[in-house]
Amino acid sequence: MSAVPAGSTTIPLSNAQSKSIAKTKVAVRRKSTAKRWRTTISALVIVVWCLLPFYWMIITAFRDVGYTYDTAFWPTHVTFDNFTTAFSTKLGNHLGQALLNSLFIGVCVTAIALLIGTFAAYALARLDFRAKGIVLGLILGASMFPGVALITPLFQLFTNIGWFGTYQALILPSISFVLPLTVYTLTSFFREMPWDLEEAARIDGCTQAQAFRKVILPLATPAVFTTAILAFISSWNEYLISSQLSSDATQPVTVAIASFAGSQPHQEPYTTVMAAGTIVTIPLVILVLIFQRRIVAGLTAGGVKG
Amino acid sequence: MTTATDIVPPTTPAPRASKSRKRNRETRSALWLILPTIVLLAIVIGYPIVTAIIQSFQKDPGLDAATGLFVTGGFAGVANYAHWLFQQCMSSTGQTIACPPGNLGAGFWNAAGVTFFFTVVTVILETVIGTWFAIIMNRTFRGRGLVRAAILVPWAIPTAVTAKLWYFIFAFAGIANALFHTSILWTSDEWASRFAIIIADTWKTTPFMALLILAGLQLIPEEVYEAARMDGASTFRTFTTITLPLVKPALMVAILFRILDALRMYDLPAILTGGGGGNGNATTTLSILVIKQVRSGYNSASALSTITFIIIFLVAFIFVRVLGTNVVRTQEAQQKGAK
Structure with missing residues (x-):
């Protein structure tokens, strides 16, 4: 043939x-x-x-520290000691505090980004206006912006105004990459919304704002929720800015894990670090597996279909 | 009101004026809706970038060599840029001399080379393997749900944890050496440390690439493949003449995103090797060099971060120009199609 x-x-x-x-x-x-x-x-x-x-x-x-380099591919010498060591503050580690810090920073960043990003996404998806291409380009450019270019001025600024090591010094820079991501993902979700229903609500006497709030927003909840997960994960995983601007009291988990100290000064605490890594990762993995379909939709909506 | 243009078919001449009026009104409301985002981005991105550019032309405060007095800086011209690009340093007498060995300024071209090397190798690997992943995932088979769930795991793990995990895998007595009966110094040998970074990055990012490519593959209608099959086209021919051309727009955007991401790589080498290996800078990327510099001179660090920013901008610009990837226009077209 x-x-x-x-x-x-x-x-x-x-x-x-x-x-x-x-x-x-x-x-x-x-x-x-x-x-x-x-x-x-x-x-x-x-x-x-x-x-x-x-x-x-x-x-x-889950492996005993004495068998760190065991090469068996199944669990051997099972113990929970590594987890207790990971949470212990005796060696100068603050994993528990760091988890709370990451949670707090992540929730704040996500809330701010969603609150502000929803308006912009609505305008970008729904309204026809001049310079829309420019705004989209700006937001896309912002999401590709190298975080390292922010560090130098922020380091200096936060030191000068006494913000160094505070929560706001970690939340504000995170907005720079979470907000563009939020606007971007939400915009592509909003484009798929049944906007005819909004029109119907308006014909029934709602104002545009009412129509959005009462009809579209409930329908958009899954999209907003997915975007929230993506925003939270990207904030939770941030390392560069936090590693430079956080103090021992405010450091998030990524920074805590990167500088984890062990009981022996010249020996890498591999098993403890793996335990800490497991603690940090398992919640994310569970979250991701539960909302698998939505997250894939959200990731690809922002990336390709755009 | 707002429905006018949606209901009336585009061929009727009437809605012209109303469309323009509608557009004016929507421009106004859009402005207010977008303003908070723009203002916030101007604060968290615009302010630092402007400050960095201004600072990059300033002198570091210090003792004036001629008078012995403390001076707060002043205009430095392009000295900070020359420091990085041409390895020029200030001698103790205030003259421009070549940087002594060990000075961070001498590391610029090495860092630029390492960054581009990482970018080219990881993006090629991730594109090829990611495309293969995507093609497999696009087929129907039992357990497809499991594969799609598994593929999100490396993506969800924070890069800091990924780095620590591979640090352990690549430990001298670790599983990588044990498995292959080698004794490679994965985190201190010049090339081994570079490949350690590349392997870890490829592991972490390929699944994400695969998802983006998969989304592009799913837009290709099944009938096209069926037709090719009926015409007896081989798998390879189907791939080169149907899959690749049709998935190209999605693929190009994915590659662009990955390139820009790889050019600012920091977390993985910073934690896995500390930027070290070889003579101590085998895995120092541009971002790592900036961070090394921050604490020993803001102005010089500002110049370097500005150079990094310009490099990334130029690469994006060239990529878009040469390959014709217009992300925004693709977006707009998509949106029009959706309306």
């Missing part, structure tokens, strides 16, 4: 073509079994790729 360009898709099949299809059907079936096997094996490779290092972190977290 000759390879006809893909453009001929819509042409109805001729008799001759139907016949040739029937002939190849058997071969196709045999081929598809082989293909199914290949797909399954490939899928297995992907799962192993994604989960193996993660699995290694978890089983190391």
Whole structure:
């Protein structure tokens, strides 16, 4: 058979073509079994790729410190000691405090970004106005902005006004990358909303604001919620700015883990760090698995379909 | 009111004037809705960037070599930029000399090289492997849900934790060396440390890339593939003549995002190797160099962060120009299609 360009898709099949299809059907079936096997094996490779290092972190977290370098691929010398050590403040670690800090910073950043970003996203998705392209470009540019370019001036500014190491010194810079992400994701979600319903509400006598609040907002709740998760995760995972602007009392978990101290001065506390890493990661992984579909939709909405 | 243009078919001549009036009104309300976002971004991004640019032309405060008095700085011209680009330093007598070895200024071209090396290698690896992931995930098979869940795990793990996890995997007595019966110094050898960063970054980011590409793949109608199959096109030919051209717009945006992200890479090398390896700077990216400089001179650090910013901007500009990826226009088209 000759390879006809893909453009001929819509042409109805001729008799001759139907016949040739029937002939190849058997071969196709045999081929598809082989293909199914290949797909399954490939899928297995992907799962192993994604989960193996993660699995290694978890089983190391449960392994006795004396067997740190054990190479068994199943849990051995299981213990909970690493978790108690991770939370212990005797060695100068503040994992518990850091978790609270991250939670607090994440909630504040997410709330501010959503509160302000929703208005902008509504305008970008719903209204027809001049300079929309410029605004979109600006927000997109802001999301690609290198965080390191903010550090120098902020470091100096926060030192001068006595904000160094405070929560607001960590929340404000995080807005710089969470807000563009929020606006971007929400805009693409809002575009898919059934805006006809808003029109209907307006015909029934609602003002535009009322129509938005009473009709669109309830429908938009899943979108807003997904965006909130993405915003929170990106704030929770931030390291660069916090590592420079936080103090021992306000440092988030990422900074705490990066500088984790062990009981022996010249020995890396691998098992303790893996335990701390597990504690920090497990809530996120659970969150992500529960809202898997939504998160994928949110990620790709901002990225590709845009 | 607002429905006028939606209800009336576009061929009728009447809505022209009303459309423009509607547009004016919507421009006004849009302004108020967007203003808070713009103001906030101006504070958290605009202010620092302007300050950094001003500072990059200032002298560091210090003792004046000629008079012996303390001076607060003053205009420095392009000295801070020359410091990085041409390795020029101030001698104790106030003259411009070549930077002594070990000075951070001498590390600029190395850091730029390392950053570009990481960017090129990781983006190529992540694109190729990510495309493969996406093609597999686009097929229907049992356990597809599991794969899609698994793929989010590396993405969800904070980079700081990822770095620590691979730090442990790459420890001298760690599993990487044990598994392959090697004794590589993954965090201190020049090239091994670079590849440690690349492997860890590829592990973490490929799934995200795969998701973006998958979203592009899902926009390709199944009939197109069916037609190709009926015409007897081979898998490879189907891929090169159908999949690639049709997924190209999505792929290009994904690659652009990844390039810009890779160019500002900080967390992973900062924690995994501390920017070290080899002579102590084998994995020092531009971002790491800025952070190293911050505490020993704001103005010089400002110049370097401005250079980094300009490099990233230029790369984005060239990428968009050469490959014709217009993110905003793609957006607008998408939006019009959705309306």
